[in-house]
Amino acid sequence: MLPQAVSDIRAVLAKPGCTWQEFWNVAQEYEVIKSDYLAELTTQETDLITALQNASSQPGTIGVGSIVAHADPYRTLYVARGEFTNRGKG
Structure with missing residues (x-):
């Protein structure tokens, strides 16, 4: 087992x-x-x-070493710049 x-x-x-x-x-x-x-x-x-x-x-926290899903709409920005900006509603 x-x-x-x-x-x-x-x-x-x-x-x-x-x-x-x-x-x-x-x-x-x-x-x-x-x-x-x-x-x-x-x-x-x-x-x-x-x-x-x-x-x-x-949930919703992205930091150094975080795994960013390919489906995440901000993934391209995160990979390109190494930063994440949440500009969602709220």
């Missing part, structure tokens, strides 16, 4: 634009062996999990 859990979790983390929800959909299947699979992941992978979780609790 552990090798399959690590494989499934690595596969979802490797997807471009992976979200917390996508990770959580896979990870909750292996919640009973969480400490075991976390021990098998690299530091970069566990850091990504932490970043995804933090981003999910702060």
Whole structure:
């Protein structure tokens, strides 16, 4: 079960634009062996999990190292300039 859990979790983390929800959909299947699979992941992978979780609790916040979805209308500006300006209503 552990090798399959690590494989499934690595596969979802490797997807471009992976979200917390996508990770959580896979990870909750292996919640009973969480400490075991976390021990098998690299530091970069566990850091990504932490970043995804933090981003999910702060929607709309883009900072250094944030993942910007290709569907985000401001993505081109963010990639080109390294900055994000929200000019939405409100």
